[in-house]
Structures are given as C-alpha cells and as structure tokens.
Amino acid sequence: MKRLLAIFVAVLLIIASMTYIAYANASLILAELIGHKTQTTVTTEDITFHSGCFAIEKLRIANPKEARLPTAMKVETIDIEAPYRQYFWNPIIIDKITMSDVYVNIQLYIKDQTKGNWQTLLKNMGQDHKSFFSVQREAIIKRLIFTNIQIDLILSDGRLHKLSPIERLEFDDVTSDKGIPTQEISEIIMQKMMHSIFIQQGLKAIIEAPATVIKGVLPFL
DSSP states (O other): OHHHHHHHHHHHHHHHHHHHHHHHTHHHHHHHHHHHHHTSOEEOSEEEEETTEEEEEEEEEEOOTTSSSSEEEEEEEEEEEOOGGGGGSSSEEEEEEEEEEEEEEEEEEETTTTEEHHHHHHHHHHSOOOOTTOOOOOEEEEEEEEEEEEEEEEOTTSOEEEEEEEEEEEEEEEEETTOSSHHHHHHHHHHHHHHHHHHHTTOHHHHHSOHHHHTTSSTTO
C-alpha cells in the first residue's frame, strides 16, 4: 500500500511539474507551435491568464527568407475568451478572439508569376504538420475580430505602398475541423484575415491572375 501511495504521489508531482513548466513557458511554447505551422520564426512577448480568458502580447510572424522585409505580421494584443472547460469539449468552443492593432506586410516577388510572401505562408500553414499536441476535434470560434489593420504592400520592383487601413474585420462562427492546438486554429484565422484583406484592397486578383490581366486593378501597377 505504501509503495502504491508513493507511486501515486510521484505521478502527481510529475504532472504538477509539467503543468508549471508549461505555464511558465507558455509564450515560448505558443510561438514554437505557430512557427512550426508557418515554417518561419514566431515570437511572443508574454501570455497572461485570467478567469475564463487569456491574452497574448506582441505576436510577431517572420517573413519567408525570400522576402525583402523581415516581418510578415505583428499583433499587439490577442484576447481569447472562453472558459477553460470548453477546451475539453467536442467541438471546442471559443467565445471570442480579438486581435488588436495588426500590421500586415504583403510582398510580391515576381510580377508575372505573382509569387509572394503570403502565398508561401498560407501554403505552409495548409500543410499537415503533425505535432505532439494535435487533437483532432472540431473547433468553433463564435466571434473573430481584427481591429486597426495597417498594411504595407511591396511590389516586385521594390516599391512600397501603404494601403488604406482597415478599421475592423469581424467574422461569426468560424470553424476548423482540425481542432486544437493553436497550430490548427492559427491556420483558419490567417486564411480568414488575408482573404478579406485581399478582397478589400483589390489584391485578390494579384494573387490569382497573371500580371497582364490585373494591370489597372491598382493605380500604381
């Protein structure tokens, strides 16, 4: 009986230690998970946990090596609202994700082939990158909000244009059948945001059509 009790206590101590390590290194673990998905360097400054929600501070996603500038995306604050018990449900329910003060850098590499940094990033994120933390359950984000989106566009000749800011993007009932963790949720979030930016800024044509077709879509082409 004493031996069984000792084993039980040891297991509890191991679980407690692993939980503490994960909590203390949450920002590093999160950055590693997203970076594994984008295949670029990702950093975060801090993660703070509260009752029923947590906040990610200063998320930065680096550009692929072909890009002229180092940063593809920066977000000052990400607020994620959901009681923690909901992460154990199937489907996983996240009440709201708000991404505030977003910077996006869009770069085009070759004008006639319309290759760019976000083509590479979204292609990387669409691949099936297996990880130890992957759980195949559906995830539902009831409200997904982006605010104050600043956009830089760099053409294949190196010219930089600051596009019109987007004050707010909002989506309801965003679903991902790939489930948790952030690897999978980050994919659907990036897809939603970039698709909407391409549409609003007249850039969707650049991504999908030859350069000869899109001349005149934007005044500086």
